Amino acid sequence: MAVMNIARSGTKQWVLQRISNTVIVAYSLLVVTLLFLEPVTNHQALASFFSPIWFKVLTSISVCIFTLNGVIAGWQIAGDYVKGDAINKAFNFLCILLSLSMIVAMVKLIWL
Template sequence: MVKAVTGFGRSGLYDWFIQRVSAVVLVAYTLFIVGFIFLSKDFGYASWSALFEQRWVRVFSLVALFSTIAHAWIGLWSVVTDYLTNRMMGGKATVLRILVEVLLGAVAVFYAVWGIEILWGV
């Protein structure tokens, strides 16, 4: 049985499900934001600020942020593992792949912390 080095026990079905759920969340969030922009009578800083003062909008935004990160992580992990394989890189791909995954993980954590700081003013 082949076990992925960086799979952390995930299955393809689990990744597929997370991508679909995160895509639905992102579509709902996009429709909400676009709808607010186009349906707002007085769209400006005051209405935008008032919208994001509501706790449910900040929570929805945070869920959308985490959905974006999860969706991107699974997609980028798939691309990295497909293109940085031992066959293509002559046996040195494992180290390179892990370095790329660590870099992408660090970027994901940075964006998560930054997004929380923006949304909650921490």
């Protein structure tokens, strides 16, 4: 978390989590609303659901914010419950690695 320069301030973490949670809820409500308006019944419908560029961009931003939220949460969990400096760093590295893998999977699924 020191790399992202938010490890020093609990207030910054709190604000970032609240903003990211708001974005995640808004995106989820948008997806649920769009699914009610146009139900997805097969793969072709799902592909057309994700085909607009604005929706791909919004999904990409939401996934990046979701992963940032996960990294911050992992850092907080490690600080509270994981004892030992080496294990703590390994746990944080694992959280960052999982978040990056989620972004790579999203790019592959949405854009390619």
